[in-house]
Amino acid sequence: MSLQLKQARRERVREGSPWTGLWAVVAKEMADHLTSVRMHILEVLIVLTAAGTVYAAMQSLRNSVGQDPFLLLKLFTTAREPLPAFVGFLGFLVPLIAIALAFDSVNGEFNRRTMSRILAQPIYRDALLLGKFLAGLFTLALVLTAIWLLIIGLGIVGLGVPPSGEEVARSLWFLLASVFYGGIWLALAMVFSVVFRQPATAALASIAVWLFFTVFWEILAGLIAPVLRPVRFGFPEEILAQTQLELTLTRLSPNTLYGEVMLALLHPTVRSVGLVLPIQLQGAVLGTPLPLRQSLLLIWPQFTGLVAATILLFALGYVLFQRQEIRA
């Protein structure tokens, strides 16, 4: 009987659109982000990093003006001791910004006792959560786009070469990939902000997951693969199977996915990410750049993986938030 009742409840159609009020939430949250001290600090940090690394890269690239057709892309990827390349910094700046944008998004409303007041307005919880997520994503996109413009601008002024269409397209795809890479950490921090009432706990949990994937996951993958696919007799098939499993495992980490996308997009000569078998290289002229289409095809699974992980994590946060008791 009560089961039937529950079913009937679940089946009933909700009134109106679940997205009523969505843009009001997005506008308010974005305004908050863009005026918060927290974001200003991160913006300064990322601008300094970009300016520093790109300046250093330009020093090394001066000599190759006119020889390298992808000089502007090299601005992102060239490292000069002791500084790593800009993309090396992005690998942790993007998660840092994303986590900073979201770790107190839901629990903050509870702690300020604004949650019940907001949800007593004619909107659904769906709009509140998605609005907060989109605001974070847009803010991230805004910051990254500004940095992208800064780097391209520095390149044009400093190196004196106009960007080619191919370079712009590749770096824009890279920008998009970076936003979704951030989306994963944004959604993750949001899940933790639903689960934990203390923002500090949510921030620490998010950073712990990030550290896990950055530092430990590759080591773990290296330990797990030999256990699951042991090399008993030294056959090439065994070794191949083990290596492939290890590769698959490391690809469960968003860092690996992002790294591979970055590699293929910013280095047009890269023709394979991961394992390369001699047979795949037959007929290929090493060192010739791939067209953008080919590079994209190469990392399309990784790219969709980043997007899918973002969506899955958001969905998890959504389910948890829907079930949450509103009383603060």
Next chain:
Amino acid sequence: MSELVIETKGLSKRYGDVIAVDALDLAVRRGEVFGLLGPNGSGKTTTILMLLGLTEPTAGSVQVLGLDPARQPLSVKARVGYMPDEVGFYEELTARENLVYIAKLNGLPRDEAYRRIDEVLARMGLSEVGDRRVATFSRGMRRRLGVAEVLLKQPQLIIMDEPTQGLDPEGARELLHIIRELKGEDITILLSSHLLYQVQAVCDRVGLFHRGRMVLEGTVSDLAQQVLGSTYRIQLQADGPASTLMKALQHLPGVVNIERDGDNRYQVAAANDLRAEVANAIVTAGGRLLMLNVEAPSLDDIYARYFQEVEHVAAA
């Protein structure tokens, strides 16, 4: 015209083994001020959350303004103003900015929103501080901002959870004054409180909650009649030999009980208003009457007496 604004039938909410609200039948008529009264943990907030569709009932039905809050939450929430027990705002925004956000969530057009915001801020005496950040607001100002927010959507029903909690007497009085004003505007008000005496004066009817059940319901004087019987408490202060005075009072017809509260203070319980007779008796017995007062029945008394009796029955 006794249109029902709130009607619940067998409304219940369980949290695991805890029954927070137990088969509540509540009916609030249009234009009424109804008080949900009871100690902490008696189920008032849970009831309110179910009325707003913010918590799903375990069983029973709810109708608010003729709508089902679980099925038509947007329509209900567009017409009902809710002030939670610990009303919080975005501290880093100004009062006005906080209200703008609420106006947008309610889909008010810009001009209309600004007009209404000016109006409600003025009405709550917050015009001058409208552009100050809420972080600088006192508790009383926050509560008034909460009322301003509620009025912003021009609701037909206002629900306030513990509106006077944490306010100093002055702030509480101000808030009760506001409630009384709203009552004159055909707005139905449901409020909850665990401080019975504070809200007694503004409520047309009250429901007394105990462990998730509404154990008593009616006007304050109805309840007094029901629970206390026709008891009048007369307080007096008179100089003179205590034994003589007590004896004189005891002989008055209708006196049920006399207690000496202090040096020259007495409390007389009587079946009717015996003020004139008491004054006369004191003077005739040679006392000097300093003060004489009859106390209206208070909800606290009613509540205390009711549970004394309930426990008495349970113990017997």
